[in-house]
Amino acid sequence: MSKILIKNCIIVPMEKSINDPGPLYYEGDIAIEGNLIKSVGDKVEQDFKPDTVINGSNFVALPGFVNAHTHAAMTIFRSYADDLPLMTWLQDKIWPAEDKLTKEDVYWGSKLCVLEMLLSGTTTFADMYSFMPEVAMVVEETGIRACLSRGLIGTGPGGEQGLLEGEELVKNWHGKADGRITTMFGPHAPYTCPPEYLEKVMDLAKKYQVGIHIHVAETLGEFNDIQKQYGRTPVGHLNLLGLFEYPVLAAHCVHLTDGDIDILKEKGVAVAHNPESNMKLASGIAPVVQMLNKGITVALGTDGASSNNNLDMLEEMRSAALMHKAAGDPTVIYSYQALEMATKNGAKALGLGDKIGVLKPGMVADIILVDFDKPHLYPRHDILAHLVYAAQSSDIDTVIVDGKIVVQSGKPLTIDVKETCEEIQKVANKIVGSSGSR
Amino acid sequence: MSKILIKNCIIVPMEKSINDPGPLYYEGDIAIEGNLIKSVGDKVEQDFKPDTVINGSNFVALPGFVNAHTHAAMTIFRSYADDLPLMTWLQDKIWPAEDKLTKEDVYWGSKLCVLEMLLSGTTTFADMYSFMPEVAMVVEETGIRACLSRGLIGTGPGGEQGLLEGEELVKNWHGKADGRITTMFGPHAPYTCPPEYLEKVMDLAKKYQVGIHIHVAETLGEFNDIQKQYGRTPVGHLNLLGLFEYPVLAAHCVHLTDGDIDILKEKGVAVAHNPESNMKLASGIAPVVQMLNKGITVALGTDGASSNNNLDMLEEMRSAALMHKAAGDPTVIYSYQALEMATKNGAKALGLGDKIGVLKPGMVADIILVDFDKPHLYPRHDILAHLVYAAQSSDIDTVIVDGKIVVQSGKPLTIDVKETCEEIQKVANKIVGSSGSR
Numbered sequence: 001m002s003k004i005l006i007k008n009c010i011i012v013p014m015e016k017s018i019n020d021p022g023p024l025y026y027e028g029d030i031a032i033e034g035n036l037i038k039s040v041g042d043k044v045e046q047d048f049k050p051d052t053v054i055n056g057s058n059f060v061a062l063p064g065f066v067n068a069h070t071h072a073a074m075t076i077f078r079s080y081a082d083d084l085p086l087m088t089w090l091q092d093k094i095w096p097a098e099d100k101l102t103k104e105d106v107y108w109g110s111k112l113c114v115l116e117m118l119l120s121g122t123t124t125f126a127d128m129y130s131f132m133p134e135v136a137m138v139v140e141e142t143g144i145r146a147c148l149s150r151g152l153i154g155t156g157p158g159g160e161q162g163l164l165e166g167e168e169l170v171k172n173w174h175g176k177a178d179g180r181i182t183t184m185f186g187p188h189a190p191y192t193c194p195p196e197y198l199e200k201v202m203d204l205a206k207k208y209q210v211g212i213h214i215h216v217a218e219t220l221g222e223f224n225d226i227q228k229q230y231g232r233t234p235v236g237h238l239n240l241l242g243l244f245e246y247p248v249l250a251a252h253c254v255h256l257t258d259g260d261i262d263i264l265k266e267k268g269v270a271v272a273h274n275p276e277s278n279m280k281l282a283s284g285i286a287p288v289v290q291m292l293n294k295g296i297t298v299a300l301g302t303d304g305a306s307s308n309n310n311l312d313m314l315e316e317m318r319s320a321a322l323m324h325k326a327a328g329d330p331t332v333i334y335s336y337q338a339l340e341m342a343t344k345n346g347a348k349a350l351g352l353g354d355k356i357g358v359l360k361p362g363m364v365a366d367i368i369l370v371d372f373d374k375p376h377l378y379p380r381h382d383i384l385a386h387l388v389y390a391a392q393s394s395d396i397d398t399v400i401v402d403g404k405i406v407v408q409s410g411k412p413l414t415i416d417v418k419e420t421c422e423e424i425q426k427v428a429n430k431i432v433g434s435s436g437s438r
Numbered sequence: 439m440s441k442i443l444i445k446n447c448i449i450v451p452m453e454k455s456i457n458d459p460g461p462l463y464y465e466g467d468i469a470i471e472g473n474l475i476k477s478v479g480d481k482v483e484q485d486f487k488p489d490t491v492i493n494g495s496n497f498v499a500l501p502g503f504v505n506a507h508t509h510a511a512m513t514i515f516r517s518y519a520d521d522l523p524l525m526t527w528l529q530d531k532i533w534p535a536e537d538k539l540t541k542e543d544v545y546w547g548s549k550l551c552v553l554e555m556l557l558s559g560t561t562t563f564a565d566m567y568s569f570m571p572e573v574a575m576v577v578e579e580t581g582i583r584a585c586l587s588r589g590l591i592g593t594g595p596g597g598e599q600g601l602l603e604g605e606e607l608v609k610n611w612h613g614k615a616d617g618r619i620t621t622m623f624g625p626h627a628p629y630t631c632p633p634e635y636l637e638k639v640m641d642l643a644k645k646y647q648v649g650i651h652i653h654v655a656e657t658l659g660e661f662n663d664i665q666k667q668y669g670r671t672p673v674g675h676l677n678l679l680g681l682f683e684y685p686v687l688a689a690h691c692v693h694l695t696d697g698d699i700d701i702l703k704e705k706g707v708a709v710a711h712n713p714e715s716n717m718k719l720a721s722g723i724a725p726v727v728q729m730l731n732k733g734i735t736v737a738l739g740t741d742g743a744s745s746n747n748n749l750d751m752l753e754e755m756r757s758a759a760l761m762h763k764a765a766g767d768p769t770v771i772y773s774y775q776a777l778e779m780a781t782k783n784g785a786k787a788l789g790l791g792d793k794i795g796v797l798k799p800g801m802v803a804d805i806i807l808v809d810f811d812k813p814h815l816y817p818r819h820d821i822l823a824h825l826v827y828a829a830q831s832s833d834i835d836t837v838i839v840d841g842k843i844v845v846q847s848g849k850p851l852t853i854d855v856k857e858t859c860e861e862i863q864k865v866a867n868k869i870v871g872s873s874g875s876r
Contacts, residue, residue: 079823083772309827334521379866385517389747394832428817
């Protein structure tokens with residue numbers, strides 16, 4: 001079993017709650033044995049003989065980020081359609097382009113996404129898209145961790161085929177890649193999946209004992225349409241159908257009533273908040289402060305690169321903290337809370353709270369080391385505020401997933417950067433042509 | 439005279455308006471002779487013999503960013519006080535700490551700020567603080583361009599001394615450092631500078647023919663207090679005093695009436711918008727879209743690092759674009775407009791519109807080269823959207839100010855990084871102690 005020792009770093013274990021006594025970070029060593037964390041902070045036992053020793057003296061160690069909602073292959077459409085109204089963006093640009101995608105395109109799009117995520121400290125992501133076996137192959141090859149779901153549209157002609165592919169994904173890939181891959185079913189949204197279709201999804205979730213990843217109440221249009229069609233809010237509608245009897249990862253949750261928030265809390269639904277996507281598409285401002293105050297697990301996601309336009313979780317934390325303060329209270333989404341959303345809340349939301357998201361002995365070693373020896377991270381008053389308000393993804397030096405080093409000195413060890421960038425440019429040229437801005 | 443040739447880069451000259459015909463960017467060469475741009479885009483004349491040739495094949499060239507409002511030395515307080523109500527932040531943390539500052543502290547704080555700004559592509563900044571000769575020395579030594587103003591508080595005991603220092607700054611430093619330094623007078627705000635004090639400031643501005651840099655209508659509290667005290671809005675109050683008969687750089691302008699906006703337009707007041715500071719301190723959302731639609735020159739600033747907490751203009755563009763979209767219209771602050779705010783609008787706001795802010799022959803060579811050979815900048819659909827929504831400051835490869843290369847391959851040529859970081863940590867420890875987060 002491989003043994004890694006990280007010496008003399010500043011450790012942000014993310015184990016404590018903000019109200020617990022004692023410091024939220026401190027200096028110490030981290031020992032990793034196989035894929036598990038052996039010790040955090042304490043001097044390691046004398047008989048621990050590491051294969052690899054990392055000098056952590058300028059590094060801050062924290063749990064790898066969990067990107068709780070994305071569509072990995074949509075890096076293909078990064079900066080392809082911007083500054084447009086939502087429906088123009090979707091109907092005139094994104095959907096016609098998506099119709100042309102092949103499984104090879106999705107492979108390269110997902111690989112570029114994983115490359116960017118690993119380099120910026122994301123060690124786990126929740127994905128919803130099509131051609132998911134290709135995404136699973138990318139996860140297996142690159143060493144990242146993922147919770148994968150086949151996106152399902154119940155209103156179109158591909159609905160039944162989608163269910164078959166979703167079931168195949170769960171059967172073939174759940175628990176694979178040394179356990180780094182888990183799966184969910186991915187009904188797209190209440191407005192694209194009628195009740196009878198959602199019944200089939202629930203039957204499958206029950207049969208395979210996996211969760212459900214779904215977009216909920218992303219736009220006011222959806223909220224109003226569902227109200228009109230069913231006489232209930234999107235959350236109320238899904239609740240009445242029984243969807244929340246399953247573990248649910250609900251993306252967005254922008255338009256909620258107080259009653260909806262009570263339902264989410266009571267049913268233990270986890271929310272993936274996507275601040276930059278919500279701002280960029282003008283979807284609205286999710287009641288994140290209210291949900292967190294109720295004790296709902298709110299995680300953070302980037303959404304696809306086509307509506308962001310990067311996959312940078314440091315930036316997403318900052319945007320979450322700023323966006324909700326802008327509503328009028330500068331004390332909300334304080335730095336530690338933003339970090340919780342990006343790490344342990346993400347782990348919980350993906351059903352991985354017992355494995356990842358905090359640094360403590362016995363947990364799986366998904367760890368990132370941030371190089372603090374940068375001008376923009378001086379002077380060092382508060383490590384947490386630096387991480388949320390000042391750090392940038394190029395400060396990520398080392399990324400460890402499942403006890404293996406996958407990024408070292410800012411360089412990926414499992415992905416050929418040049419090949420990936422060249423292939424994705426070919427895919428983009430093929431799908432949409434080289435467009436430019438005018 | 440030194441001659442630099444940048445070959446085969448993508449050029450974003452920022453000269454055109456969005457509605458002009460023709461492309462907003464194209465491939466070509468840029469020739470620099472002495473401190474001036476000799477040609478942009480065209481093949482350079484055969485008799486142009488460069489001393490330095492830069493291969494620009496992966497680079498995007500654009501005008502250096504203008505940070506139109508900051509307090510450079512406040513890098514000392516980066517992450518010193520966060521997630522607090524505005525008045526607690528100011529009265530309990532920032533002001534007591536500022537009282538302890540010496541001129542040496544301001545020198546190192548400003549140097550760290552300039553280091554971070556140059557590395558992230560800012561070639562000009564507008565500063566307002568105390569111990570300004572030290573800031574001017576930093577500008578002179580580091581090769582950056584700046585518009586400096588001595589911050590003036592008319593309500594306290596140091597009011598007259600401030601005026602003397604402000605006058606000395608203008609007399610001794612305006613036009614110095616090969617013309618890279620210009621000056622303004624810096625009355626802090628209408629609520630800290632009574633009318634009779636502002637009269638004195640205006641007399642000085644008239645005498646020395648320089649502009650005025652002032653905070654205006656940053657908070658609702660200020661708006662209400664000024665209304666109560668003078669029966670007019672902050673903008674109306676300053677207008678009645680005659681302040682807008684001078685060239686004015688008005689920072690923030692968050693709380694404005696429609697009438698205020700008309701005044702700003704009519705009087706040619708330039709506005710420095712600070713989206714991240716405004717969000718972080720919950721100051722409110724400035725009517726930037728409305729001001730831009732009226733034709734007001736709205737530039738971008740980071741404000742001090744104590745309320746941001748970095749000095750990253752790429753991030754500031756992104757935050758501006760996202761923040762205003764979030765209010766309900768995803769088409770506002772489109773990428774080219776965000777770039778205009780960060781470059782040519784900034785140049786105009788500082789009274790430098792005839793020298794910098796666009797790339798064309800005869801303008802001063804303040805140019806940055808962004809390395810686009812990064813995973814998060816693939817594929818290349820739209821260079822402008824990539825710059826605003828996906829790029830990060832570590833993508834800045836080369837920075838040229840006044841025809842001189844000051845950052846090369848991401849490394850500063852005019853500042854000792856190690857010394858600066860060590861000195862600033864000493865200053866921070868002396869001023870506020872090492873605090874940590876709890």
